[in-house]
Amino acid sequence: MILPIDLIVLLLVIISAFAAITVKDLLSASLMLGAYSFLLCLLWTVMGAVDVAFTEATVGAGVSTVFCVAAIFHTTRRTKD
Amino acid sequence: MKILGTITILLCGGLLIFFTSDFPDFGDPKSPASIHLSPYFIEHTLEDTAVPNIVTSVLADYRSYDTMFETTVILTAGLACFLLLRIPTKEVTRRYYLHEPTGVTLRFDGDRYPKGSNVFKRIDSNWVPYDIIINFTCRLLIHFIQIFALYVVAHGHYSPGGGFQGGVVIGASIILFAISSNLRASIKRLGEKAAAIFTATGVFIYAGTGALCMVIGEHFLNYSFLAPLLGTDRIMARSHGIFIVEIGVAVAVMAVMIWIYYNLSSAGKQDEGL
Numbered sequence: 193m194i195l196p197i198d199l200i201v202l203l204l205v206i207i208s209a210f211a212a213i214t215v216k217d218l219l220s221a222s223l224m225l226g227a228y229s230f231l232l233c234l235l236w237t238v239m240g241a242v243d244v245a246f247t248e249a250t251v252g253a254g255v256s257t258v259f260c261v262a263a264i265f266h267t268t269r270r271t272k273d
Numbered sequence: 274m275k276i277l278g279t280i281t282i283l284l285c286g287g288l289l290i291f292f293t294s295d296f297p298d299f300g301d302p303k304s305p306a307s308i309h310l311s312p313y314f315i316e317h318t319l320e321d322t323a324v325p326n327i328v329t330s331v332l333a334d335y336r337s338y339d340t341m342f343e344t345t346v347i348l349t350a351g352l353a354c355f356l357l358l359r360i361p362t363k364e365v366t367r368r369y370y371l372h373e374p375t376g377v378t379l380r381f382d383g384d385r386y387p388k389g390s391n392v393f394k395r396i397d398s399n400w401v402p403y404d405i406i407i408n409f410t411c412r413l414l415i416h417f418i419q420i421f422a423l424y425v426v427a428h429g430h431y432s433p434g435g436g437f438q439g440g441v442v443i444g445a446s447i448i449l450f451a452i453s454s455n456l457r458a459s460i461k462r463l464g465e466k467a468a469a470i471f472t473a474t475g476v477f478i479y480a481g482t483g484a485l486c487m488v489i490g491e492h493f494l495n496y497s498f499l500a501p502l503l504g505t506d507r508i509m510a511r512s513h514g515i516f517i518v519e520i521g522v523a524v525a526v527m528a529v530m531i532w533i534y535y536n537l538s539s540a541g542k543q544d545e546g547l
Contacts, residue, residue, distance in 0.1 A: 243329075255496055266540050
């Protein structure tokens with residue numbers, strides 16, 4: 193575990209998590225969530241848990257982002273209420 | 274209400290951070306996990322199961338009961354998406370067809386659409402012309418993604434990876450095909466029924482291996498009893514048993530990912546979608 197890399201990645205994780213819940217646009221929020229997952233994957237790799245990192249990269253950053261985008265595809269730009 | 278929510282979140286977060294201080298440090302040699310469990314796995318995995326990757330052997334051999342129910346959870350997720358979202362479409366409401374020689378789009382109401390025509394091509398209601406670069410790149414990439422996924426499944430004993438990751442990658446390659454060309458083209462190649470059957474088959478391979486062990490020997494999911502069937506000694510039989518189980522997990526996860534994507538992207542109609 194290299195401390196500077198760890199701190200930088202942790203900072204980016206917090207920034208992307210904060211961005212994912214504050215951003216108004218749903219598509220941007222889901223993409224920020226994908227970025228968050230990918231940064232977490234980097235964090236697992238830094239910690240040496242490569243299997244977990246692989247799972248996070250495929251499921252968290254890959255497929256779940258696609259699921260979110262596919263669901264958002266069926267929403268409208270502005271809410272009706 | 275908002276203030277109440279904020280207070281609850283702050284309280285829970287504060288409690289979590291407070292109790293995290295009781296946890297052992299990262300890589301602490303005196304923590305209970307490092308004293309009791311880790312040394313056993315590190316010292317005995319290779320002689321017990323002949324699998325160099327400790328994570329794979331813990332996941333699919335020592336803790337295989339856990340992983341079996343994880344696979345069942347995946348199956349339940351696919352079923353939940355299916356039961357919540359799927360709408361049976363009996364009546365044909367409105368379809369759009371592109372007349373390819375002229376490029377004119379026609380709208381057909383009801384049942385009077387051209388069946389099996391050479392010049393009419395069915396398009397989605399929010400259709401955009403296909404981008405040739407994206408189409409070609411995805412076509413080129415999908416084979417390599419799938420071969421890499423098979424490598425991940427088969428090589429899980431030696432390198433990071435295994436059934437779960439490999440299955441997700443195969444599923445993602447088929448989702449990529451659905452995105453790059455068309456949802457209907459993808460459903461034509463691997464339909465919803467096939468996805469459902471594959472899901473159940475994957476879980477069945479896993480649980481069936483366990484049950485087979487129970488029929489031959491005595492313990493559920495103790496692969497060393499498969500040794501007479503596989504024609505190897507008891508240690509290699511555990512390694513092969515892990516591989517069989519990983520294939521089951523990969524099949525189940527792949528099919529569930531595709532199934533969920535079909536239902537999500539077409540809003541349950543499986544008629545047109547992203």
